[in-house]
Amino acid sequence: MDAAYQWFAGANPVNATWPLVPTLLPDEIISSWLVRCALAQGCDPLTLTGSLWPGVRFWCADPDKGLSKSQATDLGVFAGMPVEVLNSSTLASIRSALSEQGDFPNAITPWILCLGLRNRRRSGGLQYCPQCFVERQPYYEIQSRLAWHSICPIHQLTLLDRCQCCGSPLCPHLLTPPEEDLGRCHRCRFELKSAMGRTISSDAMCLQHAADRLLAGETQFYGDERLGVPDWFYLCRWMLGILRSAARARSSSSKQFFQRLNVDFEALTRPSTGLPFQYLTPMDRAHLLADTWKMIQAGPESLAQACSEFSIAPSLMPLPAGNPPACVMSIILGLQGRRSKGDIHHHADAPRSGKSVLMQWHRLLRKTKR
Template identity: 30%
Template structure:
């Protein structure tokens, strides 16, 4: 490409600058607004350019490289592609990226994925945005120690550099406030060591997770995102936070500064910083801290794994399935045998129904232990009484009448029929008014 094909203004990329920030400065250097330059490079493109940091494609990057003389490789590293295979496995451009939430407005929705440090902007000769500010585990400025802002403190509009109108400054697209005029607050706790560690993790591309050996960084970060989700919302979040604060006093934070939300990316930088630090603490010594926490607050595999095993990082799915499996129902044979003995000691039959009543739950192996009830009798195990020709209304009315009488249908019908047929009363396998009786054993019922 000849030099005279270049645009007159072609600024360098500044340290860690994001491509959207550089694009905005390039537009300004050529006397244009970012939206105007965008329509030149993408004729017929959307009026509001989509998140450049994520969606700038190779075609566009090549064109920009040609028009500015910058190496295309440098431009690529100013997009999310910098973290491909490290922060995420790969990006199809459609699915959510766990640690890179969208920025600005997407389809009318406000997205708070662009964070800024107003102190850095004030210190810049030319204010610009850092790509690291897009990482949602990055919640405080490592230079100034203050929380990043993820929305305008005046009008709560999310930041979107491509909607800039002014030149040489960075303003809120909602109210036009100069972002250098704001200050970031103190973080609730020191998040710097965790941020540094996670940046190191991305740089290394892997981490050793105890017995699971080296694990890819994107899988470790996916696990961290799962832990953050447990801490951010859901029925165990509060208990988990309390437990963590007991384990490590540096994690004790005022409750009201931690709202509960389903999606950790929607938290403010203050709350997100605390919860990421907690999740990071849980991830250490994998899986021991996590397993202890889950057992203490009563989380089991049912709470922790909703999707098929293959959709989770192995180190997570394995820890959940092997250490936090809901008490395996087939393995309770001893408990069932003890329950059967207890029933027999009270002169009760150890029938399946009585066992279920005593144990408070249905266990698969009860069938093997349970004794058939008074075989040959009407209420024997599995002896359903077929009543061909009995209409559904009569069955339903019989069931209602039995329940009104406080009986199950079988004994109720038995009593009724005996009376009708002039037969004497017989003792059922238990006496329902015996105080030791657990529950009636009435296996007889109308087949539905």
């Protein structure tokens, strides 16, 4: 398996105004470095950003999506960092590669983990490997925010998105002095490196590597079709949607359909919260990504044949927002050609299932545990 992909090399400060500026470490995401800047000055992150940008509620929005021009200029002067280096430690370039446009939507951004913000509180959205925190100084990387990353490529451990001791989501921006680094939980001060890691199927790792290599300029194929970055990620989102639809509405035909694609239908479970992919835990995402990889490996001909053989309804294969690539559209058009409009029945008056009520309960727990 390849070594971990590197997004950028890191940088040392030059002629900084602040007395103590830590090195921007390889792949470090900007919010992680800003918290370390604050702790190095002996203040909390809110004080640091409040003095830098008065009136801006910096930590109440997603700090990693990117800096405005004036914010980057101010920060560059105080921290002694070139603006380009600061921008490379945000998610802006990855967003533009994934969507061919730089702006983040107001709603969920595909493939970027959601922080679930309420003021400065969060419900998730940041992940780490405990063994990496043992072997190097603790900090968060670009990939700590990427939804296709669910496993540490160095240690093969499933990433963690909360404190294993108290269950709080990771909120390094709520650390205050005398903490000097990002190694502890902000709430209970548990040493994050002490968490137990778990290993998981390598298929999720294969997809993770393929996605990273694609963004690094390598080509990815679906069958014989060469797919660019937005198209390949669209294909993955579509397959994730198919897996989640099938887990909601189980049937014998969908079981046979997935068997044909080498996906273990019995093991296919609904994430406990039922939330969009960008909100799910690393473990839930790893299971879904592993099955997505198997579906990609099966290829478009097998998928189209399995749809036809087991009379798969178009409702099992909802199209995500965006522009579907030609390979997806040809499968969808093939499906629609076989179905009459009257095939789909809705049961609006039926009572809600126990599973659906339980899912709502898990969502409520997640909201209250910030």
